[in-house]
Each structure stands twice: as structure tokens, then as C-alpha cells.
Amino acid sequence: MHDTVDKTDQSALVLRGLGVSYGVIQAVRGLELTVNRGEIVTLIGPNGAGKSSTLMATVGLADREGTVELLGQDVSEFGTEQLVRAGLTLSPEGRRIFPYLTIAENLRLGGATAKNPKEIEQRMLERFPKLRARYTQTAGTLSGGEQQMLAIARALMSDPKVVLLDEPSLGLAPKIVDAIFETIADLKTLGISVLLVEQDVERALQIADRGYVMSHGEIQVQGSSSDLLTNTDLKDMFFGERK
Ligand SMILES: Nc1ncnc2c1ncn2[C@@H]1O[C@H](COP(=O)(O)OP(=O)(O)OP(=O)(O)O)[C@@H](O)[C@H]1O
Ligand SMILES: [Mg+2]
Numbered sequence: 236m237h238d239t240v241d242k243t244d245q246s247a248l249v250l251r252g253l254g255v256s257y258g259v260i261q262a263v264r265g266l267e268l269t270v271n272r273g274e275i276v277t278l279i280g281p282n283g284a285g286k287s288s289t290l291m292a293t294v295g296l297a298d299r300e301g302t303v304e305l306l307g308q309d310v311s312e313f314g315t316e317q318l319v320r321a322g323l324t325l326s327p328e329g330r331r332i333f334p335y336l337t338i339a340e341n342l343r344l345g346g347a348t349a350k351n352p353k354e355i356e357q358r359m360l361e362r363f364p365k366l367r368a369r370y371t372q373t374a375g376t377l378s379g380g381e382q383q384m385l386a387i388a389r390a391l392m393s394d395p396k397v398v399l400l401d402e403p404s405l406g407l408a409p410k411i412v413d414a415i416f417e418t419i420a421d422l423k424t425l426g427i428s429v430l431l432v433e434q435d436v437e438r439a440l441q442i443a444d445r446g447y448v449m450s451h452g453e454i455q456v457q458g459s460s461s462d463l464l465t466n467t468d469l470k471d472m473f474f475g476e477r478k
Contacts, residue, residue, distance in 0.1 A: 244307035247272045247397045247428035248293070248323070254300035255288040255452075262288040264452045266301070268430075270397065275419065275429040277443040277460070279436050285452040286432045287328050290399045293430075294318055294325045306396060320348050322396030326403060328432075330382035332389065334375025338366050341374050341385055345392030352392060359388040362418050380407045387415065397428045404435055416442055440464045 246269050253266040263285040270276045278286050292299035295315045302311045305323050313321060332341050342359065346352030360367040363384045369377060374385055387403050400419070404412040412435075419442055422429055433439035440446055440460040448456040448469060456469060463469060 245271050246304065247274070247306060248430060249304040250289070250293060250301065251304070252301035253289060253292060253303075255285065255292045255297050262452050263292065263299075266449070266452075266454055268447055268454070270428045270430050272306075272428055273423060273426050274445065275423055275431060275443045277431045277433060277436075277439040277446045278449060279433065279439060279446060280449040280455075284449045286449060287401055288452075289449075290325055290401050290430070290432060291327070293399060294323060296325070296327075319393050319395075322394075323399070324390045324393045324395035324397075325399040326387050326390035326401060328401040328405070330379065330386055332374045332377075332382050332385050335373055337371050337373055338377070338385060339370050341389050342366075342392050345389030346394070349392060349394035351394065355392055355394055358421075359391060362414060362421075363388055380411050383407055384411060384415070387418065391418075391422075395427060397430070398422065399430045399432075401432045402434060403431070404433065404438075412438075437464070 248270040250266055250268040253263055254261070255263040266289060278289065280286055288297055291297040293303055295313065295318060302309060304310065305321055310318060310321055333344070342356055343352070346355060349355060365381050366385060366388060374382060377385060383406065387400070390398060403415050407415065416438065419429060419431065431439055431443060440463055443460045446458065446460055446463045447454050448463070
């Protein structure tokens with residue numbers, strides 16, 4: 236471990252003053268967010284709120300202002316690959332897999348920096364038997380839902396300490412959504428900290444310890460999942476149209 240890592244610090248990920256702009260559009264403003272070690276935290280909000288921008292900026296895939304702290308270490312200047320090595324991985328929105336590589340190759344690439352890739356792969360293949368059945372097939376031939384599964388499995392192959400999941404259940408059949416949420420719950424038992432962006436707000440809050448609600452690029456409300464689940468204003472304000 237690096238000298239500057241503070242092992243007494245209970246935080247896994249701390250974002251301070253995070254700002255993201257695309258030209259004149261300011262997508263995220265002054266965002267402050269903490270994920271403690273072993274916690275599942277959900278970031279929810281309507282379309283266009285700035286959730287994906289927040290995750291992308293955290294892993295250096297979008298220009299940003301502000302600082303990022305990982306396991307007590309300031310990693311603001313780290314590039315994306317350096318962050319993966321330090322234990323921070325993003326499973327991005329949409330299916331970002333390599334379509335011309337096989338499932339096995341996609342997983343292997345994801346696990347390139349891990350110490351125990353075979354062990355993690357076994358865990359992923361047990362959780363997602365479809366990936367085992369199609370192991371030597373090119374990933375582009377998988378259905379949309381299966382590609383999404385592969386994208387998540389690949390992100391977890393890097394053996395992250397902190398994982399950012401952007402809408403992992405998007406477009407998936409209910410049974411596969413169940414497998415995804417079970418996997419997220421597993422991560423907690425493995426001591427992995429999770430920042431989860433999810434459209435299925437209720438389900439996200441059921442699995443999370445705490446939540447942040449953002450709209451128009453800013454955090455509007457934060458609290459324990461149980462408080463947010465029973466917050467009627469919240470339902471009317473942000474999710475009324477969906478439920
Ligand atoms: N690459 C980009 N260039 C320009 N504007 C962008 C870019 N990416 C996002 N935006 C804008 O930034 C704002 C926030 O987008 P973002 O994707 O972060 O929202 P989101 O909360 O993830 O929404 P959704 O729930 O629809 O995924 C939106 O107004 C969007 O149009
Ligand atoms: Mg998004």
C-alpha cells in the first residue's frame with residue numbers, strides 16, 4: 236500500500252466539490268458524496284440529473300473539478316487505469332463490452348490487474364450461468380441482457396474495493412435483475428463498497444444503506460435508505476411520474 240493511505244479512515248470513496256461541465260452545460264455542481272467501507276450507497280434522480288456524469292468523472296472519464304479520495308488516499312490525479320489498480324472500477328451505463336472478443340477474453344481483460352482472476356471468474360460464472368454456457372462465443376452474439384451481465388462481471392473481475400454501477404439492471408428480464416441485485420448484495424459480504432445508480436429507485440433503496448437524491452446537477456436530499464423510502468415528498472418530487 237501507498238504511504239499516504241490512512242488505514243484508520245472509514246471512508247471508501249469521498250467526492251468533494253465535484254463539478255462536471257460539457258461546454259456551457261454544467262451537468263454536476265459542487266457535489267459532496269461519501270461511501271463508507273462496506274457500504275452500499277445509491278445515487279438516484281430523474282433522467283439528465285447528472286448521475287452518469289458523476290460516475291464517469293469519478294473514474295477520470297469526464298473532465299471535472301473537485302477531488303476524489305479512495306480508501307483514504309487522494310487519487311484526484313490518477314488516470315482510469317491507475318484507479319483500477321488502486322481498487323476503483325466503473326461498470327458504465329449501456330453495454331460496453333468488446334463484441335469481437337469471446338466471453339472468456341472479455342472476462343480475462345477485466346481481470347488483468349487482479350491477483351486472483353480465476354477465483355473471481357468462477358464466482359461470476361456461478362452467478363451468471365449464461366456466461367458459462369456461452370464462454371467461447373463472441374460477446375457481440377449475446378443478447379442485450381447477457382451483454383449487460385458480461386459488462387458487470389467484467390467490472391468485478393478487476394477485484395475492486397469500490398465499484399461504481401451505472402444502471403446495472405437496465406433492460407434486463409426480472410430473473411436476471413434478481414441475479415444482479417444478489418450479486419450486489421454479495422459484494423457487501425465481500426467487503427466491497429458500492430455506489431449504485433439505478434432507475435429502479437425502490438429496489439435500489441431496499442438494497443442500499445444510504446442514498447443521495449440528485450436533480451439538476453446537485454444533491455437535493457440525502458439520508459438512510461429507510462428514511463428515503465418513506466419520504467413522500469421525494470416520491471412526488473422525483474419519481475411520482477414513474478410509480
Ligand atoms: N458528453 C456529453 N456532452 C454534452 N452533454 C452531456 C454529455 N453527457 C451528458 N450530458 C448532459 O449532462 C446532463 C447530465 O447527464 P447524465 O448522463 O449525467 O444524466 P443521468 O442522471 O445519468 O441521466 P439518465 O438517468 O438519463 O442516465 C444532461 O443534460 C446531458 O444531456
Ligand atoms: Mg445516466
